[in-house]
Amino acid sequence: MEGDHDQVGGTGLSGMPATVDPGTKAQILLAAGIDLQRAGHAEEAIDAYGRAIAERPDLVEAYHNLGVALRASGRTAASVACFRRALRLRPGHAATLSNLGNALRSLGETEDAVSLLRQAAAGEPGSPEIAYNLALVLRDAGRLDEAIQSFGRSLTLRPERHQVRIERGLAHLLGGNFTDGFADLALRYPSPIVPVRGKTWPRWDGSALDGRHLLVRAGDDLAETALFARFVPLAAARGVPLILEGPDDAIPLLETIEGAARVVRRGGRYANVAAEAPLPDLPRILGITLDTLPAPVPYLRVPRTPRREMAPPVPGRLRIGIMWSTGSTDGDARAPSCPLTHFLRLAERPDVDLVSLQAGAARDIRQAGAGALVQEIEGIEDPAIFAAAIAAMDLVVGVDGPAVHLAGAMGHPVWIVLPHAPEWCWMLGRDDCPWYPSAWLFRQRKPGDWAPVLRRVRAALDQALDAPPEPEPAPADEAPKTP
Incomplete structure (x- = not known):
């Protein structure tokens, strides 16, 4: 919004006459907050809603809208308190139940979110948005059949929403249904694709192209x-x-x-x-299915281009490449990023060296006080150097991101730590991965709770390094003979 944000209907909020009664003043402030929020001025909107509540503490719309604005600005926990207050003033309101459910979903309180969104869907069965929100949290909870049904209900109410089909496709894929999943996911990729020098071509249908x-x-x-x-x-x-x-x-x-x-x-x-x-x-x-999924690793390799040389490994020490973050989490407990401090548990072993496979990692390493524990690689943002660094590791341990995918594609040993609601390719309830034969999956059992995951990783590392070596099989001519 351009101009004076305090102007609503020609009345300056900062100079509002004292004779305006609190109810009218609250409504003016509420209207101003709505305009500011729609214009993308979140902080000003939050201030206007707060002032409206100060004038009229029972103004339910102000609490609801304040919750929406707080969540949009990343203050999800604060938004929950506002939505709960709005529901005390107006019990059973479907939109508020839905927004509270969405906020709790972000905080990892999945079961409470499911309950609230079920109530919202029962109260407003004709809302495609609420059916969609319920489907998302059901997918997080691993209830894939119910999630797919709820996505379908949303599409019945509003068939043109491509994003709902895409999210339904991710639920199909999470359950291993590649046929329906990739059919829905195709909507992510418009046809024709962005023109090249004004030229486009039809989407390939898998048929022969007569030499073209x-x-x-x-x-x-x-x-x-x-x-x-x-x-x-x-x-x-x-x-x-x-x-x-x-x-x-x-x-x-x-x-x-x-x-x-x-x-x-x-x-x-x-x-x-x-x-x-x-x-x-x-x-x-x-026409790929889970049963026909090819995994002929390696199918990506270190490029044959000049690259930065890695320091030689130290004899008797295991070099582990780590990636702990995929960027800002915005307070979302479902995010795949894990605090670096949990990975430092691996460096407690005297025979392990940790190497960062993460670009721009210096700040995290400094904040964790891990400068002496985690080595950095210059130029790691270059894919060729990145691949060479992965190849130089004995093991890669990381969150869902480019390091673990590239390690898997290179057939390199990789241990992947996953959030409670993982991306579709990791599927559910398994510690192996059909996409990457060299991968071992370690899953959260509770949203946002990374410490037990890295404890299991450390225990697996201890077992691998401390287990006595398996005896070499005797040569065939020396094998004991059965009497």
Whole structure:
């Protein structure tokens, strides 16, 4: 909003006459807060709602809207108190129940969130938004069949909402239903894709192209590229000459994938192209199921380009590469990021060296007082150096992010620590991963509770390093004979 934010209907809030009764003043402040919130001025809106409540402590709309504004600004715990106060003033209000459920979902209080959103859905069964919110928290709780039904109910009420279909697809994939999951997920990738020099091509349907080329496009997300790169050789095996396109810094890594006739930088000129496909849409096009999922690791390798040399390993010591964060969590207990301090448990062993595989890690390392415990690698943000660093580790331990995906794609030993509600590719209730044979999964049992997860990682490390070596089998000619 431009202009004086305190002006509502020509009345200056800061100069409001003293003769205005508290009820009217509260309504003016409430209206101002709504306008400010819609204009993206969260702090001013929060102030206006607070002043409205001071004038009229029973103004339920002010508590509700204050809760929405606080949550949008990252103060989820404070928003919960506002929503609860609004419900005491107006019990059973569906929108407030839904917003409180959403806030508790962010705080990891999944079961309470499910209960509240069920109440909201019962109170307003015609709301596609509430059905969608209920579906999201049911998916977090691992109740996939119920979640898929609730996504379907939301789509029945409002069929045009593509995001609901995408989220339903993630629930299908989490349960191992690749056919329905990738069909829904295809909506993430519009067709045609962003034009190249004004040129677009139809989406590939898996058929032969009569000698013309297929353009496959990798995005900027290195974790996503590592996950889906395995499908490039399968697409090429259909007799389709394939051009693989990607961002500049990833080209050396993409060139290690088999099956592409050419690997090109984004936005180049392409001759004789008949169709295109986003890299993550290949499993749908190829008809991949959980039973036919290829995992021929390694399918990504260290690029043959000049790269920074890693320091040689210290004899008798295990070098573990770690990644603990994927960025800001905004107070969300469901986020995959884990405090670095939990990873330092691994460095308590005298025979372990920790190496950061995380770009921009200096601040976290300094705040954790871990400068003497965690080594950093210069240039780790370069995918080629990143891959070389992973290859130089004895083991990678990390949260769901590019380090663990690239390690898995390279066939490198990797232990992955996962939040209670993981991304779809890790599925539910298993400690192995069909996508990465070299991976071992360690899951949260309670949202936001990382300490027990890293204790289990440490116990597994102790067992691996301290277990007596298995005896070498005797040569065949020396094997004991059965009498």
